Amino acid sequence: MSPEPxxxxxxxxxxxLKASLLAGGGFALDALIPLPASALAAAxxxxxxxxxxxxxxxxxxxxxxxxxxxxxxxxxxxxxxxxMIVADELDCDWSQxxxxxxxxxQARYGEQYAGGSTATTRxxxxxxxxxxxxxxxxxxxxxxxWRVSATELTxxxxxxxxxxxxxxxxxxxxxxxxxxxxxxxxxxxxxxDPSEFTIIGQRVVGTDSARIVRGAPIFGMDTRxxxxxxxxxxxxxxxxxxxxxxxxxxxxxxxxxxxxxxxxGNGDYDxxxxxxxxxxxxxxxxxxxxxxxxxxEWNLSAARGHSSSVYRANADAAIAHGPQADLRVDGDAAGxxxxxxxxxxxxxxxxxxxxxxxxxxxxxxxxxxxKLEIWAPTQTxxxxxAALEKALGIAPASVTLHLTRSGGGFGRRLMxxxxxxxxxxxxxxxxxxxxxxxxxxDDMRRDYYRPGGWHSFEAxxxxxGELVAFTDHFVTFGDGKTTAxxxxxxxxxxxxxxxxxxxxxxxxxxTVVNTGALRAPGSNALAFASQSFLxxxxxxxxxxxxxxxxxxxxxxxxxxxxxxxxxxxxxxxRAVIARVLEVSDWAQQPAGxxxxxGFAFYFSHRGYFAEVxxxxxxGSDITVHKVWVAGDIGSHIxxxxxxxxxxxxxxxxxxxxALAGQAIEFVDGAAQQSNxxxxxxxxxPLAPEIEIAWVRSAKPPTGLGEPALPPVIxxxxxxxxxxxxxxxxxxxxxxxxx
Amino acid sequence: MGYRLEVNGTVHEVQVPGEMPLLxxxxxxxxxxxxxxxxxxxxxxxxxxxxxxxxxxxxxxKVASVGTAKIHTIEHIGTSAAGERLQRAWxxxxxxxxxxxxxxxxxxxxALLARSASPSDAEINxxxxxxxxxxxxxxRIRSAIRIAAGLKEEADHVA
Numbered sequence: 081m082s083p084e085p086x087x088x089x090x091x092x093x094x095x096x097l098k099a100s101l102l103a104g105g106g107f108a109l110d111a112l113i114p115l116p117a118s119a120l121a122a123a124x125x126x127x128x129x130x131x132x133x134x135x136x137x138x139x140x141x142x143x144x145x146x147x148x149x150x151x152x153x154x155x156x157x158x159x160x161x162x163x164m165i166v167a168d169e170l171d172c173d174w175s176q177x178x179x180x181x182x183x184x185x186q187a188r189y190g191e192q193y194a195g196g197s198t199a200t201t202r203x204x205x206x207x208x209x210x211x212x213x214x215x216x217x218x219x220x221x222x223x224x225x226w227r228v229s230a231t232e233l234t235x236x237x238x239x240x241x242x243x244x245x246x247x248x249x250x251x252x253x254x255x256x257x258x259x260x261x262x263x264x265x266x267x268x269x270x271x272x273d274p275s276e277f278t279i280i281g282q283r284v285v286g287t288d289s290a291r292i293v294r295g296a297p298i299f300g301m302d303t304r305x306x307x308x309x310x311x312x313x314x315x316x317x318x319x320x321x322x323x324x325x326x327x328x329x330x331x332x333x334x335x336x337x338x339x340x341x342x343x344x345g346n347g348d349y350d351x352x353x354x355x356x357x358x359x360x361x362x363x364x365x366x367x368x369x370x371x372x373x374x375x376x377e378w379n380l381s382a383a384r385g386h387s388s389s390v391y392r393a394n395a396d397a398a399i400a401h402g403p404q405a406d407l408r409v410d411g412d413a414a415g416x417x418x419x420x421x422x423x424x425x426x427x428x429x430x431x432x433x434x435x436x437x438x439x440x441x442x443x444x445x446x447x448x449x450x451k452l453e454i455w456a457p458t459q460t461x462x463x464x465x466a467a468l469e470k471a472l473g474i475a476p477a478s479v480t481l482h483l484t485r486s487g488g489g490f491g492r493r494l495m496x497x498x499x500x501x502x503x504x505x506x507x508x509x510x511x512x513x514x515x516x517x518x519x520x521x522d523d524m525r526r527d528y529y530r531p532g533g534w535h536s537f538e539a540x541x542x543x544x545g546e547l548v549a550f551t552d553h554f555v556t557f558g559d560g561k562t563t564a565x566x567x568x569x570x571x572x573x574x575x576x577x578x579x580x581x582x583x584x585x586x587x588x589x590x591t592v593v594n595t596g597a598l599r600a601p602g603s604n605a606l607a608f609a610s611q612s613f614l615x616x617x618x619x620x621x622x623x624x625x626x627x628x629x630x631x632x633x634x635x636x637x638x639x640x641x642x643x644x645x646x647x648x649x650x651x652x653x654r655a656v657i658a659r660v661l662e663v664s665d666w667a668q669q670p671a672g673x674x675x676x677x678g679f680a681f682y683f684s685h686r687g688y689f690a691e692v693x694x695x696x697x698x699g700s701d702i703t704v705h706k707v708w709v710a711g712d713i714g715s716h717i718x719x720x721x722x723x724x725x726x727x728x729x730x731x732x733x734x735x736x737x738a739l740a741g742q743a744i745e746f747v748d749g750a751a752q753q754s755n756x757x758x759x760x761x762x763x764x765p766l767a768p769e770i771e772i773a774w775v776r777s778a779k780p781p782t783g784l785g786e787p788a789l790p791p792v793i794x795x796x797x798x799x800x801x802x803x804x805x806x807x808x809x810x811x812x813x814x815x816x817x818x
Numbered sequence: 819m820g821y822r823l824e825v826n827g828t829v830h831e832v833q834v835p836g837e838m839p840l841l842x843x844x845x846x847x848x849x850x851x852x853x854x855x856x857x858x859x860x861x862x863x864x865x866x867x868x869x870x871x872x873x874x875x876x877x878x879x880k881v882a883s884v885g886t887a888k889i890h891t892i893e894h895i896g897t898s899a900a901g902e903r904l905q906r907a908w909x910x911x912x913x914x915x916x917x918x919x920x921x922x923x924x925x926x927x928x929a930l931l932a933r934s935a936s937p938s939d940a941e942i943n944x945x946x947x948x949x950x951x952x953x954x955x956x957x958r959i960r961s962a963i964r965i966a967a968g969l970k971e972e973a974d975h976v977a
Contacts, residue, residue: 155916155953285912292917293905295852295892299918302851310846335835363834364855365842438856438864438952439918487854487918488952520857721912725955729915732954756861756950764946767956 131255137214143252150189154489157722168279169211172238184481197685197783221257283721300457300484303444305513310364318749320382320592323355331373336366352497383749395534403585411581416549420540428609431743439487443502457486464496491597528596545621549581558588572641600786603684607790611680660710664692678799680791687787693795714781734792736762826894836882852892863949866922892921907965915953
């Protein structure tokens, strides 16, 4: 079978790049300027081992295409999906492709981070252009060789065809010549019609999967450097603790221990260098064992009173007192509530929870001759550089940062505290490579937790069963002016913009505990509270939540988000709701008592997700039988193999948050949970069948790491209500035996 | 203290305290880093290895207690028929997300297939309950075990 050459718009125009940035992308155009060495080699007619066509693409003489993956891989599949986009426009065969991980170099690669499900949104077009530009350079080189116009050439699976003369050649044959071709203007380079995609949309196995099943050393934890010592970093038992004095002599004499180093931090929340004592040893276990020999006096006064019981009492008082500030006021909610035919109210709350990626925080570092080299599993390497400079005064130009695969992220590795610690320790032992590894207990007690929160809702329903007024008083953490990290509200949260009279308001209390973004930050908690309460509203109005949502959404239109946020497309919301009702056969409730379906919808991270959970309750035991997910993340699912895994993972993550008993409690600023026995994660029996239906809208594709998570929790709590008549208004779910 | 360990068919002499868990001997002494640290308390199963074919949590097993038992790790599991089938099944449906737990998952699955060639779903759930996958790849882990066992696999489980 001969490959079908691809016909495409010819490349008629080539312009040399200017040193400018692509609008909206922050994507470095100089990425496409050939490296001097390969260009020089090509000019001299020497075959380059691997001709560099751009920062992202090189082609070897045998046709092997090497594509650089720029972003941190944390399990979201980006090391596979972004290269797929490049390879598709390059029009090579996926079997020709090798993928390498970039070090941190944003001047060369553009943004390099993993957060907010942003990469597909941001990189879809630039990655297509990068692949198309490399193809154009190869075409130009072939045209030169054959002395024909590039417009007469077509490509397929890594070969270039000249139909008129019946000639063809592989990309490798013209790779070094192509490296000398002036790169085209990215904005002008012709792109495939989506109907011509050959790789995007295929089920592609992950880049590192074959290495993973063989136990190859690819994670941060697996970094090994000659002469490396292993380190632990003992910090105060409570947040905000300061080092008073440390007697380190006994630890210094412990087996295998080489150095014990007290470090005074900067007390800065963002750069995260907490006071502590580093122990360096020949083996990590010996370093960790020596902690018992430390005698450290901490000043823990800052954390006094920062206990979960106090936070709860503060929240009760705040709700009784009324909000400190309004966040959004539409119409006259108070007036409408006063005259509504039905008025209902309820309080909801959820706890602090930990990220608990399975690979504990770790980082290898070597400080020699004023230069710092780092191997880190981090989601935000560039922020790590900035934090290094702030905390340790090490200039970014002196730092080389290698991105390792991360054993999970979930938002934890947006914070680089462990990276700063490793650098501080390495600097104290110049020339000696150091690998800092946190114990699971360190990881559980030193998280930037998803903050707990409290909501007091009220809703007014008219005689005709319409939602006419909606209010939420949100009690959260902050210094009185600004909310703590990831503790803010979303004033665009439905039903905002869909109901005429609405008031979102807020109160804050201080906390010394570090808070931060957890997968679908904000949304993972707000969806539970708001969609569960709206289910209560639907019952009060004599309908069900899907019908209530559809009536609120109304005609397809874009609802603007306050402050220029991503607008909300009610048509896309309607479509995923309709789809999930169809695939779950919503109208048909399951047979048997205390078994029912529940529904919820949420929009976050540009993704529209409606989900149905079928659950049953026996005594206090809850079984989830099946979950149906309908999602719209735009026109294409880049890699369905990875995408479906992301959705299932998000569903199981949400179910674990609700069902497994996850909550971090504090006593005087000290986390009381320490490992998986008291902060349980999902295990295999919890995983239900999960059916996924994609709704394709004509919008550019967006990210998937997060938006499938938020609806599953309220879909579950709404199913529990339907099955039992018991409202779950507090997480984690704890039912009492009936 | 000196200990003789047979790991993946090779005998190693190691000089470490007898209290040191096997996990850290594998990782920091022998450079076999495929076996992972997750919790250090036997809750997560990331450190699972085989001792004479049976699964053990290497984070809890003192090196002094290993004795003459033969140790096998993820680096070597592909040389056994069941291990090779599991690795192939894992790749056929691309089980993993972050992948950090998968060495332990495959070691547990391999021991399961050794004692039950065609495990039921209940058997799979029971055998794999000690292995946490934080990313939630459980549906595909179950499917991959069925595939490796030669059981008919329904497409919607795999998807």
